[in-house]
Amino acid sequence: MTDDPFERDLRSALANGVPMAxxxxxxxxxxxxxxxxxxxxxxxxxxxxxxxxxxxxxxxxLVGYATTRPADxxxxxxxxxxxxxxxxxxxxxxxxxxxxxxxxxxxxxxPDSIVSxxxxxxxxxxxxxxxxxxxxxxxxNFYLAADETTWWVSEIRTxxxxxxxxxxxxxxxxxxxxxxxxxxxxPLGEPFVGDxxxxxxxxxxxxxxxxxxxxxxxTPLSLSSMExxxxxxxxxxxxxxPIGIQRGGVDPELGLDPSMTPHEVGARLRDLGSAIRTDTSxxxxxxxxxxxxxxxxxxxxxxxxxxxRFSSSSTRSEPRPRRPRS
Amino acid sequence: MPxxxxxxxxxxxxxxxxPVPLEATGDRERSFRRLLDAHLDRxxxxxxxxxxxxxxxxxxTHDAIEKAWRAFGDLRSPERFESWxxxxxxxxxxxxxxxxxxxxxLPDVESPGARQPLLPSHERDLALRTAxxxxxxxxxxxxxxxxxVCIALRYFLDLEIDEIASRLGARPGxxxxxxxxxxxxxxxxxxxxxxxxxxxxx
Numbered sequence: 284m285t286d287d288p289f290e291r292d293l294r295s296a297l298a299n300g301v302p303m304a305x306x307x308x309x310x311x312x313x314x315x316x317x318x319x320x321x322x323x324x325x326x327x328x329x330x331x332x333x334x335x336x337x338x339x340x341x342x343x344x345l346v347g348y349a350t351t352r353p354a355d356x357x358x359x360x361x362x363x364x365x366x367x368x369x370x371x372x373x374x375x376x377x378x379x380x381x382x383x384x385x386x387x388x389x390x391x392x393x394p395d396s397i398v399s400x401x402x403x404x405x406x407x408x409x410x411x412x413x414x415x416x417x418x419x420x421x422x423x424n425f426y427l428a429a430d431e432t433t434w435w436v437s438e439i440r441t442x443x444x445x446x447x448x449x450x451x452x453x454x455x456x457x458x459x460x461x462x463x464x465x466x467x468x469x470p471l472g473e474p475f476v477g478d479x480x481x482x483x484x485x486x487x488x489x490x491x492x493x494x495x496x497x498x499x500x501x502t503p504l505s506l507s508s509m510e511x512x513x514x515x516x517x518x519x520x521x522x523x524x525p526i527g528i529q530r531g532g533v534d535p536e537l538g539l540d541p542s543m544t545p546h547e548v549g550a551r552l553r554d555l556g557s558a559i560r561t562d563t564s565x566x567x568x569x570x571x572x573x574x575x576x577x578x579x580x581x582x583x584x585x586x587x588x589x590x591x592r593f594s595s596s597s598t599r600s601e602p603r604p605r606r607p608r609s
Numbered sequence: 610m611p612x613x614x615x616x617x618x619x620x621x622x623x624x625x626x627x628p629v630p631l632e633a634t635g636d637r638e639r640s641f642r643r644l645l646d647a648h649l650d651r652x653x654x655x656x657x658x659x660x661x662x663x664x665x666x667x668x669x670t671h672d673a674i675e676k677a678w679r680a681f682g683d684l685r686s687p688e689r690f691e692s693w694x695x696x697x698x699x700x701x702x703x704x705x706x707x708x709x710x711x712x713x714x715l716p717d718v719e720s721p722g723a724r725q726p727l728l729p730s731h732e733r734d735l736a737l738r739t740a741x742x743x744x745x746x747x748x749x750x751x752x753x754x755x756x757x758v759c760i761a762l763r764y765f766l767d768l769e770i771d772e773i774a775s776r777l778g779a780r781p782g783x784x785x786x787x788x789x790x791x792x793x794x795x796x797x798x799x800x801x802x803x804x805x806x807x808x809x810x811x
Contacts, residue, residue, distance in 0.1 A: 288741075289799050290764065293792075296745045297658050297765040305653035309670050310646065314638055314678045404704050 367392060371400035373408040373503065374427065375474070379496040383423065385444035385460060386488030390416050392423075405429065405503040419446055420457065427501045434501040435468040439481065443488050460490035467499060474500035641681050644690040645674065651766060652691075652698055658761040659702040661750070669705055673698035696776050699758055706754050744802035748795045756791035763788055 369376040383390040393414035401409040410425040419442075426438040439462040446457060462483045467475035479494040652673075656666035677694050684693055752760065762773045770788075774781045 289796055292742055292745055292799065293760075293795060294764050296742055296749060297761060298654075299746075300663075301654045301657045301765075302663065303650065305649045305670065306667055309649060309653060309667065309674065312671060312674045314641065314675075401700055403700070404708075406708060407704050 369396070369398045369410060369412060371398060371410065373400050373403065373501065374410040374425070375498070375500045375502070376410060376425075377496075377498045378494045380494070381423075382491075382493040383421065383441050384489075384491035384493075385421075385441060385486075386490075388417055388444040390421050390441075390444065392416070408501060408503070417444065419444060425499075429471060429501060429503055432471060433468050434471055434503075436466040436499075438463055439466065439492060441490060441492065443486050443490065445487065458487055460486035460488065462490070462492060471501075471503075474498050637681065640687070641678055644687060645677075645694070648691040648694060652695055655695060655761055655766060656698055656702055658765045659699070659758055660705060665705060666702075669701045670698060673701045676701070692772070692775050696778065699776060703754050703758065706757075740805060741799050741802045744798045745795060748798035752791055752794065756787050756794075759784060759787045760791050760795070 367376070367378045367381055381392050383392075392412075393416055396412050396414040399411050401407075401411070403409065406429045408427050410427070412423045414421055421444065422440070422442045424438075424440040425436050426440075428435055428437045440459045442457050443460050444457070460483050462481045463485065464481075466479075466481075467477075469475045476496075476498050479492060479497050481492045483490045483492075649670075653666060653670045656669045656673075657663055660666050660669060673694065677697050680697070684690060749757070749760070758777065759773060762768045762776060768776070770781050770784050773779075773788075774784045777784065
């Protein structure tokens with residue numbers, strides 16, 4: 284225990300009024316669980332095909348990114364429609380180009396991005412993207428908010444391109460450039476569509492953020508989308524775009540992790556003795572070994588049926604998204 | 610001064626090694642409850658410190674339990690449960706704080722220049738301690754979300770820097786920076802109160 288009276292009093296002030304034990308109601312929280320058959324029965328059935336990674340509490344999805352990069356610093360991030368797509372359970376981002384100016388450096392993004400969201404609540408979520416460019420880490424964060432009728436972005440942050448140091452904010456260490464305001468206010472349920480050109484001096488270096496043909500949408504987290512659901516899910520054939528995000532819970536028997544790539548999902552399913560098929564139109568379960576497939580949801584269930592969303596531009600030649608290894 | 614707010618990383622992505630073996634539903638629930646029971650009191654206390662209100666803390670902890678249960682399959686190592694669950698809980702608490710209306714500033718205990726009545730020496734000591742505590746509590750109420758969470762993790766749960774960083778998904782340097790600024794702010798208020806003479810003479 285410290286001899287510093289300040290620390291003693293601080294600890295005492297923090298603990299003041301805090302009960303020693305949690306209320307009994309918290310120990311009695313009802314944990315709703317979709318009925319699940321034991322894993323053995325899944326294997327024994329041999330008639331089940333399973334599919335894409337889904338939501339549990341958090342999902343990270345890699346994005347297709349245009350292979351075309353500008354040859355000069357003034358170029359666009361890509362000429363293909365929707366060259367950039369970032370998708371999580373709560374946020375959808377698509378744009379034809381992204382340019383981040385941080386001091387004297389310019390960043391365009393990378394196919395090897397880690398995309399994630401704080402699923403937050405019906406009134407808050409984030410979109411957080413991390414990648415390496417110019418041999419340093421860049422981050423782009425959107426902080427989204429909503430009220431009863433509209434949603435907006437309350438803050439955007441990027442890293443400032445400086446090298447990572449021990450303590451941010453100290454000389455030479457990477458820190459944030461912050462763009463504050465009420466951006467993209469849009470009625471709930473609708474996407475924001477437009478171009479973005481923002482500047483900020485809130486940081487060690489000046490920043491500018493330009494996004495062309497942005498389509499940004501906020502799907503607030505809803506508890507009703509998570510309960511008691513055995514969804515039908517499907518995965519695109521190998522080589523196709525990113526896995527879409529679906530409403531509803533994942534069957535825990537499958538042992539699928541929401542952060543898995545399609546390849547990892549397929550490997551897991553093969554471990555279970557299942558297979559994937561290319562036919563995604565049928566919801567029937569069929570044994571076999573080819574392509575991508577689907578799994579039957581419970582008929583008559585009140586669950587929301589899960590639907591995969593694929594990259595809309597399957598004709599683009601873009602690199603297959605890879606999950607970066609930490 | 611640039612902010613040091615780090616993005617709160619994704620819930621459930623603390624996954625490390627081998628996945629937790631699949632279990633029948635009943636076993637899974639028992640495992641979850643066993644792990645939760647072991648850490649619930651401390652976690653609820655943490656929520657109370659962050660939110661400053663027991664009722665809010667109970668609601669926040671309830672929400673965190675539901676989220677954690679849904680994400681339980683993501684937890685790769687039961688040994689990480691406390692850190693993982695508290696990370697979820699901190700996210701829930703932060704969201705609640707953001708959603709709150711701005712609070713009115715707390716009234717001063719004493720107005721500038723006010724003179725306190727002369728007290729016996731032991732009561733002067735007690736009054737001084739109370740004044741310092743009051744100043745601390747007022748200063749705590751003015752901390753931003755990030756700093757308040759760091760202070761709670763450091764001085765309520767007695768966590769080390771690396772453990773705090775793990776719960777926040779932040780770099781240790783960021784945690785150090787936030788703690789440094791927060792404690793400097795709190796100590797300034799504390800020391801200012803300590804310099805005041807209970808007799809009212811400054």
